[in-house]
Amino acid sequence: MTAALVALGAAFGAPLRYWLAQRLDDRFPLGIWLANVVGSTILGLLLGLDLGERPLALLGVGFCGAFTTFSTFAAQSVGLGRSRGTTYVLATVVVALCGCAAGYGIGALLA
Amino acid sequence: MASPSTHTAPLLLGIALGGAIGALGRWGLTQWLPEASGIPWATLLANLSGCLAIACLPALALVRRRPVLAAALGPGLLGGFTTLSAYTAESRALIADGRIALAATYVALTVLGCVVAVLLGERLTGRSEDEAVAAGVVEP
Numbered sequence: 001m002t003a004a005l006v007a008l009g010a011a012f013g014a015p016l017r018y019w020l021a022q023r024l025d026d027r028f029p030l031g032i033w034l035a036n037v038v039g040s041t042i043l044g045l046l047l048g049l050d051l052g053e054r055p056l057a058l059l060g061v062g063f064c065g066a067f068t069t070f071s072t073f074a075a076q077s078v079g080l081g082r083s084r085g086t087t088y089v090l091a092t093v094v095v096a097l098c099g100c101a102a103g104y105g106i107g108a109l110l111a
Numbered sequence: 112m113a114s115p116s117t118h119t120a121p122l123l124l125g126i127a128l129g130g131a132i133g134a135l136g137r138w139g140l141t142q143w144l145p146e147a148s149g150i151p152w153a154t155l156l157a158n159l160s161g162c163l164a165i166a167c168l169p170a171l172a173l174v175r176r177r178p179v180l181a182a183a184l185g186p187g188l189l190g191g192f193t194t195l196s197a198y199t200a201e202s203r204a205l206i207a208d209g210r211i212a213l214a215a216t217y218v219a220l221t222v223l224g225c226v227v228a229v230l231l232g233e234r235l236t237g238r239s240e241d242e243a244v245a246a247g248v249v250e251p
Contacts, residue, residue: 002138003135003138003139006134006135006138007131007132007134007135008131009134010130010131010133010134010135010191011127011128011130011131012127013130013134013191014126014127014129014130014131014133014134014186014187014190014191015123015124015126015127015130017186017190017250018122018123018126018182018186018190018250019123021186021250021251022250022251025250025251029250029251031250031251032250036195036196039195039196040195040196040199040200042196043196043197043199043200044199044200044203047200057138060196061134061137061138061141061197062134062138064194064196064197065134065137065138065191065194065196065197066130066131066133066134066190066191066194067196068194068195068196069186069189069190069191069193069194069195070158070161070162070193070194070195070198070221070225071158071161071162071164071165071185071189071190071192071193071249072165072185072186072190072249072250073195073225074158074162074165074222074225074226074228074229075162075165075166075229075240075243075249076240076249077226077229078166078226078229078230078233078240079239079240079241079243079244079249085226089222089226092195093199093218093222096195096196096199097199097202097203097218099199100196100199100200100202100203101203101206104200104203104207
């Protein structure tokens with residue numbers, strides 16, 4: 001059951017990320033940046049809300065897990081070159097971490 | 112960018128299917144490889160291996176010829192297998208637990224390791240990120 005929920009969530013998360021990238025990625029990969037930041041924030045919120053195993057499998061592990069990505073992120077970072085790549089990495093990791101912490105804080109308040 | 116002649120619907124379906132399988136693989140890894148000594152090994156392993164694999168994909172002729180396959184394997188399978196949200200959530204939890212040094216190690220190890228994995232894949236196959244984008248393995 002948990003496995004099916006993970007797969008279902010990911011079946012929506014992955015294409016949504018692709019769609020965002022198609023729309024927004026330009027010289028700077030804004031679409032993937034946004035997917036990674038928003039997905040991390042939502043996962044933080046879900047964990048703060050402490051929803052239980054099944055909703056977390058569907059929305060957290062499945063949807064947020066597949067909506068965000070490291071493989072494209074790392075490949076883009078290398079493709080951008082040392083200076084712009086470093087900026088992209090820091091902008092993603094720092095903002096996503098802050099978003100996740102903020103989401104967790106809000107979720108814990110609401111729970 | 113996928114070639115304009117390729118319709119979007121089959122690409123999105125391929126990515127949905129690939130993403131579902133990739134996420135299952137990642138979830139399976141977390142079940143099989145429990146967190147030990149604080150480092151989330153399963154996520155780290157998924158991210159490192161996924162980054163190595165995405166840099167190697169453009170070397171496959173079949174992937175370069177078939178945009179739907181490229182999308183299903185790149186943004187789909189590997190996009191769903193690797194994840195940034197679990198990485199940030201795990202890092203946040205380590206920081207909240209006061210394990211700052213471990214969090215910093217995990218944050219840096221993942222980022223540097225994944226960049227090295229991409230460079231290694233490109234070196235091994237002789238393919239660049241431009242070719243990965245051209246093949247539709249890497250968005251957009």
